[in-house]
Amino acid sequence: MAPGRRGRIIKRTIVIAAAAALSLGMEISGWLVTSITAPGYQPEVSWTALHSMVPLVFLACAGVAWSIGPARAPSRLMVAFAVLWIPLTFFRVVEDIGWLWPLLYGIHLWWGLIAGIIVLVYPRGWFADRTDRWIAGIALVSGLVYFFAVVLLLEAPAADTCACVANVYQIAEVPALYTAIDYGFRGIGALLALVIAGRLLVQWVRGSVPARTVAFLMPVALLAWAVSLAWFAINYAVQTTATTVMGTISLVAIASIPVSFVAGLAHARNMRARVADLMRITREGADRGLWAESLARTLRDASVRVYWWDEEHGRYADAGGEPLDGDPAGRAGEHSLLPVVSPTGIPIALIRHDKVLTDNMRLLDGVSSALRLSVDNGRLRSEIERTLEQVRQSRSRIVEGAEKARRQLERDLHDGAQQHLVSLGMRLRLAANQARDRGVEPLGVELDGTISMLNTALKELRELAHGIHPSLLTSGGLALAVPELAGRCPVPVVVDVQAEGRLPAVVESTAYFVVAEALANVAKHSKATRAWVRAHLDEHGVLELVVRDNGVGGASPSGSGMVGIADRVDAVDGTITIESPPGAGTTITVRVPLAMPG
Template identity: 65%
Template sequence: MTDSAIATPGRTGRIARRAIILAVLVAISLTMEISGFIATPAAEREEVSYTTIHAIVPIVFAVCAAVAWAIGPTPLPARLMAAIVVLWIPQPIYAVIGDIGWLWPIVRGIDLWWAVAAGILVLVYPRGWLADRADRIFVRIAYVATFVNLVAVLLLAGPGENTCDCVANPYRIADLPWLFDLIDNLYRFVGVTLLLIFAVRLLVRWVRGSVPARAVAFTMPVAILAWALAAAAETLSYAADTTSDLVIRTVSLLGIASIPVSFVAGISHTRALRARVADLMKITREGADRAVWAASLAETLRDDSVSVYWWDDERGRYYDAAGEPVDAGHADPRGSHSMLPVTAPSGAPIALIRHDRVLTDNMRLLDGVSSALRLSVDNGRLRSEVERTLEHVRQSRQRILEAGIEARRRIERNLHDGAQQRFVALGMHLRLAADRAAALGDADLAAELEGAIVQLSAGLKELRELAHGIHPSLLSQGGLALAVPELAGRCPVPVEVDVQAEGRLPEIVESTSYFVIAELLANIAKHSGATRAWVRAHVDDGRFEFSVRDNGSGGVSLEGGSGMVGLVDRVDAVDGTIELESPPGAGTTVVVRVPITASEREQQHV
């Protein structure tokens, strides 16, 4: 059983548990909303449209929580969103719980905790955690203010317009409405101030940020600014003991609902940015071409300021594209950029990537970039090694082929100058002996000598044919223009020949072409059932190209036998190509192209 198969049930269980939790929280929120609306007298109810939007806000947070749980960088954002769902307490709920003395003060003390959770959600965007010292200070201020407000509500709040028309507060220890109002308004003022600070900080970061920073910030500054301004207006109305305008409250709800949507959109954008690393690997899969790599990386990260510095093993330093040395500890004086070292699995340095500092919040993206660069360098190195190996193999095969040609030439020369000359001399002696025996009247001896001469002539003919097959003399003397027609003349199938070699070709090209044509003509004579064949050859754009065609039965393949495989190997040894077209019943055409370098042509002419 695979690891994925084992992990799937657990993941499914987590998804189910989270779905149940969110469903329960939404049910609690809607219950509070609906029960409060029903319990409120008709004359005092909010507009239905406002109540509907107010009820939709926690649903938006719940949906975004589910998404954030699935794709978020950490569980914290999703948990904050889920907490806001149940902390989103509507004001009409006091018409339901106002008669429960022990409950309404507690609810009154926590009915703005959702704002604290929403503020923290803004602060952890987009990293998923608090990474800034100032952010942690703001959170501590919010915690202290929230605790002080809760204590003030429990110990000082009484029934009234700024609290609720409820029964007496059993926790109240003093009747100091001015002190409670002061703390209550101060708490709201601190909250609005923090919201405005968050909004301004996000907006300034967005304006001053680089392209990656703006892309990651996305719509969050607009959402938090709309909420903060509307909250400020509502706070002023609350302090003045007046009802804020319905439009302002609606804008506030829309701004609040935009926060989780902006968060999810931002992390979705970040994930999409990580997915672009796959495109980066596709672009650079052939190897780490440095210019292409830097340009592709800048496009992937949406950061034109990206620079790549490559490690030089010989000089032991990093160098930029212009060849200038770069210190590995270099940091941008304004603190807007960071260095990402990329190393091989062995720990050996490969490169440094200078990128926008905002991308350090997305370590998964940077890890993907590092892996892509590492894999690209490895692919380039392996590709170079494979190409070198293939070149060595090709050169080795060519040397073997050239050695075979030289060996055939030497054997043919030895046969011609050695055994063949001896057989010719022996034939002359036998002829003289046969003539003398006939002159002396010894007919039997003369007949035996004549028989020996016939056998010797047959053996000499076979020897000459053998020598001719090892290295044809016509090929050595006149090239393919003479050797191919002679070769075609020995084929039992009529062959039409048109060879335009434009002079002599390199010896290895001529030899390879000759023996390939010989093997193809032999195959035509033995297997094709053809009545005609054609051989065409010419030089085209630095290549010697020839074709052998017949009108036989066809159905031939390059893997059809050892002979064809041998032809492929022979052509491949000289870096040539071979193409075969052989439809059943329509003949066979073989086209071979062998490269001819300028230096080889010059050497051959010399």
């Protein structure tokens, strides 16, 4: 963990712990003092516990929102709520401090303002439009008016709240004015809560599927709190006592506000995590139709449309090639557009999505990154495939060129050097016979020695030509060349060649030299008493070679002979399998397609 991040976490923990200690301190001290000084008004332990749980829930949710939220304001507001959640019983603790209790009493209902603002900034972390700002402004102004009314006009709270000393800030004694402001503030608060709840509920009902999934809990929680708040305002106005049931409902509803907020943030975070599903598509590049369908599932937005940039025509078009016409956002503006461009500024695509998703910019950033990665992977894959195809074609040309060069060299040796040596031998034989006819025996013997050396050289030249490219393979194919090759192996070889007709020259040459190298390995290393060579052409146009022996096994694929065989087979796009368990002989299976790549 980075030192800076560790420091921020420690700082946040200290702030939340301090706010929790302050809230619990006010709650517990107020309950203790009330139980001593006014037994008749002592609140029940269960009620006090439930009342004290509300700020703790806000603080716990503040810690979560601080970690996963898009903005810091909601978490700070939740901490402020816990600090301003001042129980009425606490005023008996500070009732003798004339300069303190007026200030606290002036803000002891501000938690309602904070709760309303938290709802207004849900889930994005800031106000969405001018209406939200107006509602927040009215709430703030009414809260300030109430604060100054308490500080400047209230002599003391009701006797059942505390036996507070005189207000040191009071400048006038106008109880009617204060009462009007008090009732007005509470009424405005209840009305604003109902307006916020109703507005959010209507937006939820009328909203699209993405809008409902983002705000799926908050309307219910807020509506329950607004109704209970209105109930309390009416009871306060008519001077009646609210029921315990409504009080409990109110506390539960208030506590559900931050829970709903954090649940919405977690849902949005989960949506961003589902962008990983889009990443799986990027492995194979951007299949445009599949990409749009997957994006719609990820965003839970059936209205999603993806328009791809058509560089040839300089316009956007959908996966079917239809150009983008008209206003893709819609006349009512219910959609937003997300342009996706490459790091170099080249347009890639235009994503039309539900307008509510603009509140989750991290999600949209993830979508943009996934799409860019998908396109880049597609381009890279195409370039790699194009390069591999060029390599295959180049390798095929090299193999064919080498095969032609070997055949040409074998013909040159056979038709050139060998013919000259044969002609020279005949002339030397004629000269030797003439020398003997004339009685020059020593010259005849010398010429016989020269002829013997010439025959040895001719034999070596023929073997060299045979190693470069056997003439029997050229004239008769594998059916003649493989048995002749097996006959020169010191280990008895059973040959089964059923390759009908002539095969491509490159394939025949590859198969021949694979068999030659494999039989050479059998003779040198296997200690076998028998070997088998099988060459068959299957129905798929693939030549299958199998060279097997009953030797000691344990052949290493990394040996020079095996590596040479593998290189030859790979050059013609074939495959090789080596099975060589110790003590059980060696089996080499080679499959070579007749159709060369490229």
